Amino acid sequence: MSTPIISVRDVHKSYGRGQNRFDALRGVSFDISEGESIAIVGKSGSGKSTLMHILALLDVPGSGTVALEGNDTAQLRGSRLNRTRNKTFGFVFQQFFLTGSNTVLENVVLPMKIAGIGGAERRRRGMAALEQLELADKAKNKAANLSGGQKQRTVIARALVNNPRIIFADEPTGNLDTATGAVVEDILFGLNREHGITLIVVTHDEDLAARCDRRILIRDGRIVEDSRAEVAA
Amino acid sequence: MRTTALIGSAVSNTFRSKTRTILTILAIFVGAFTLTLTSGLGTGINAYLADTVSGVGASDAMTVTKPSEDAATLPGAGSDEPAEYDANAVDTGIPGQSVTAMTSDDIDTVEGVDGVLRVDAQRTITPDYVQFDDGTPYTATVGSLVPGQTTVLAAGAEPDADASELQVAIPVAYVEPLGFSSDDDAVGQTVTLAITDAERTQHTVEATVVGVTEEALASPTGQSILTNEALGDALFDLQSTGLTAEQADRYTSATVWFDPAATDDEIQVLKDNLADEGFTGTTIADQLGIVTTVIDGIVLVLNAFAIIALLAASFGIVNTLYMSVQERTREIGLMKAMGMGSGRVFTLFSLEAAFLGLLGSAIGVGIAMVAGSGISAAAADTLLADLPGLTLIAFDPVSVAAIILLVTGIAFLAGTFPAVRAARADPVESLRYE
Numbered sequence: 001m002s003t004p005i006i007s008v009r010d011v012h013k014s015y016g017r018g019q020n021r022f023d024a025l026r027g028v029s030f031d032i033s034e035g036e037s038i039a040i041v042g043k044s045g046s047g048k049s050t051l052m053h054i055l056a057l058l059d060v061p062g063s064g065t066v067a068l069e070g071n072d073t074a075q076l077r078g079s080r081l082n083r084t085r086n087k088t089f090g091f092v093f094q095q096f097f098l099t100g101s102n103t104v105l106e107n108v109v110l111p112m113k114i115a116g117i118g119g120a121e122r123r124r125r126g127m128a129a130l131e132q133l134e135l136a137d138k139a140k141n142k143a144a145n146l147s148g149g150q151k152q153r154t155v156i157a158r159a160l161v162n163n164p165r166i167i168f169a170d171e172p173t174g175n176l177d178t179a180t181g182a183v184v185e186d187i188l189f190g191l192n193r194e195h196g197i198t199l200i201v202v203t204h205d206e207d208l209a210a211r212c213d214r215r216i217l218i219r220d221g222r223i224v225e226d227s228r229a230e231v232a233a
Numbered sequence: 234m235r236t237t238a239l240i241g242s243a244v245s246n247t248f249r250s251k252t253r254t255i256l257t258i259l260a261i262f263v264g265a266f267t268l269t270l271t272s273g274l275g276t277g278i279n280a281y282l283a284d285t286v287s288g289v290g291a292s293d294a295m296t297v298t299k300p301s302e303d304a305a306t307l308p309g310a311g312s313d314e315p316a317e318y319d320a321n322a323v324d325t326g327i328p329g330q331s332v333t334a335m336t337s338d339d340i341d342t343v344e345g346v347d348g349v350l351r352v353d354a355q356r357t358i359t360p361d362y363v364q365f366d367d368g369t370p371y372t373a374t375v376g377s378l379v380p381g382q383t384t385v386l387a388a389g390a391e392p393d394a395d396a397s398e399l400q401v402a403i404p405v406a407y408v409e410p411l412g413f414s415s416d417d418d419a420v421g422q423t424v425t426l427a428i429t430d431a432e433r434t435q436h437t438v439e440a441t442v443v444g445v446t447e448e449a450l451a452s453p454t455g456q457s458i459l460t461n462e463a464l465g466d467a468l469f470d471l472q473s474t475g476l477t478a479e480q481a482d483r484y485t486s487a488t489v490w491f492d493p494a495a496t497d498d499e500i501q502v503l504k505d506n507l508a509d510e511g512f513t514g515t516t517i518a519d520q521l522g523i524v525t526t527v528i529d530g531i532v533l534v535l536n537a538f539a540i541i542a543l544l545a546a547s548f549g550i551v552n553t554l555y556m557s558v559q560e561r562t563r564e565i566g567l568m569k570a571m572g573m574g575s576g577r578v579f580t581l582f583s584l585e586a587a588f589l590g591l592l593g594s595a596i597g598v599g600i601a602m603v604a605g606s607g608i609s610a611a612a613a614d615t616l617l618a619d620l621p622g623l624t625l626i627a628f629d630p631v632s633v634a635a636i637i638l639l640v641t642g643i644a645f646l647a648g649t650f651p652a653v654r655a656a657r658a659d660p661v662e663s664l665r666y667e
């Protein structure tokens with residue numbers, strides 16, 4: 001078996017100190033292979049988002065290690081850390097986090113802008129991503145004027161525009177109705193299957209979790225269940 | 234993120250919240266507008282003074298007079314006691330101030346003072362009137378230019394010092410009363426000057442008008458007519474008819490030339506040397522010094538008000554950007570999550586502030602220049618009609634650029650506070666659901 005793309009070892013994370021100290025993660029260990037789709041599930045407050053932030057290198061663990069392709073990420077600092085995040089990860093959030101007053105295209109090309117890619121190239125790849133998500137005709141619209149499903153598709157276009165290897169999705173369908181949510185799920189799993197992008201989904205939705213290769217259940221900051229789908233995709 | 238992309242983002246972000254941006258820009262505008270006008274006022278008036286300096290005299294010359302006895306014992310004019318009659322006293326035209334006429338001996342003494350390169354004695358010529366073509370005669374005083382002096386001309390040229398022809402330049406105010414139809418019409422015509430000698434006999438001299446002089450603020454000749462050397466000599470000779478040489482050789486003052494490279498200290502030494510011999514030396518700088526100081530003082534106070542307005546505006550910038558940072562917490566968090574460095578986030582917000590400053594100051598300076606030119610034009614025709622050549626509010630490119638830079642700089646500095654907050658934002662905190 002090849003080196004896991006992400007390897008988590010005995011990660012602890014606590015917030016506050018003294019009386020107010022709260023242990024959000026209490027010793028989490030697991031590996032993620034490239035191209036996997038993983039659902040992180042659990043009750044509200046169980047530590048799913050905290051774990052995701054640590055996996056995405058947005059936050060550092062209190063103790064324990066997170067390795068990216070076998071390299072300890074604790075060594076990554078400053079601009080190298082930023083470049084790694086920019087090149088490796090794509091993010092999809094429940095709340096979209098689009099800039100409403102900017103156009104759809106402007107929102108989508110943001111990661112490339114941060115990467116320092118030139119204007120023409122940004123536009124070309126941005127349009128290609130929107131094309132892929134059937135949003136090309138909305139490119140010039142203000143993001144605020146989109147429907148929920150269109151917003152989430154825009155967010156997905158933004159997440160994949162930089163050709164990431166991992167897409168993190170925190171409750172990607174939480175704000176969408178069932179039908180629209182299903183469309184967004186199809187797109188995400190399509191990316192996972194066709195482009196081999198590793199998909200890490202945080203969700204409450206058991207149906208969504210069931211579509212993933214693997215399901216990690218978290219309770220009170222610990223992994224209580226790590227199961228692979230019986231029928232491999 | 235590339236710098237060009239960063240600047241582009243900063244500019245477009247500025248226009249995202251239009252009302253707030255416009256209000257902030259308005260505040261900066263007021264400051265920049267005021268600063269431009271007040272400094273323009275300083276530039277205009279000082280430029281006018283600088284122009285007139287050459288009218289007063291060359292910078293390497295000083296006027297030397299001999300103070301009268303009582304002025305020496307009671308320094309500072311304005312004594313209440315009656316002054317004793319002094320046959321040699323010459324009225325300077327300034328009440329309470331008189332100087333003693335200088336004789337040829339005095340001129341020789343001045344010439345001998347250390348540091349004096351050359352001395353030009355100024356004679357007093359008092360003609361009775363000037364007249365054109367049997368028209369109405371008008372009283373006139375006579376002045377002459379010493380080498381290095383210039384005057385502001387409305388038409389024609391300055392009298393040629395070396396010409397043997399009798400030449401005269403008349404003030405603008407004399408053109409119409411004398412009977413000329415225009416300034417240009419006067420040039421080339423012949424006028425008659427009358428002068429009375431010591432024996433009460435009136436003589437007349439014909440002279441060619443070569444120029445028409447503008448009335449300038451600090452002109453030494455004021456409303457007097459300007460003669461060349463030849464005409465001056467002719468008038469003086471007529472005036473001195475019947476006087477002994479000793480009686481005729483009376484001078485109000487002398488112009489002393491010194492090394493053009495002399496430092497202020499060297500000039501002071503020269504003045505002290507002259508004072509030891511009983512003479513008073515006054516340079517152009519001395520004559521204009523107080524005026525310039527007063528104007529600089531006024532402009533400084535006005536500028537201070539403008540700066541206060543700018544400081545108030547900079548609080549506006551701080552406020553605007555803090556609100557903006559607050560509103561865009563999510564966006565900042567997202568950009569940082571996507572790998573935008575803190576330094577770039579800081580730059581982005583600082584640039585937004587600088588751009589606000591640039592916009593406000595450019596508009597402020599632009600409108601101030603238009604308004605200033607309008608005010609100058611209006612003032613020149615009404616309030617300041619008596620001071621031709623004065624542009625009340627003038628703009629020089631350097632100070633205009635300096636104002637824009639200053640305001641943009643202040644805005645940038647004000648922007649650093651919110652920019653630091655934005656740069657410090659923790660992506661995880663920013664992206665947390667409400």
Ligand SMILES: Nc1ncnc2c1ncn2[C@@H]1O[C@H](COP(=O)(O)OP(=O)(O)OP(=O)(O)O)[C@@H](O)[C@H]1O
Binds near residue numbers: 044050051
């Ligand atoms: N900055 C913080 N300070 C204090 N406690 C925090 C902080 N962030 C998270 N927590 C706590 O850590 C626990 C885990 O939070 P987390 O956001 O990971 O939960 P979650 O599993 O994602 O829940 P949900 O499904 O509601 O999103 C929660 O009890 C939360 O209150």
Ligand SMILES: [Mg+2]
Binds near residue numbers: 048049050
């Ligand atoms: Mg969560």
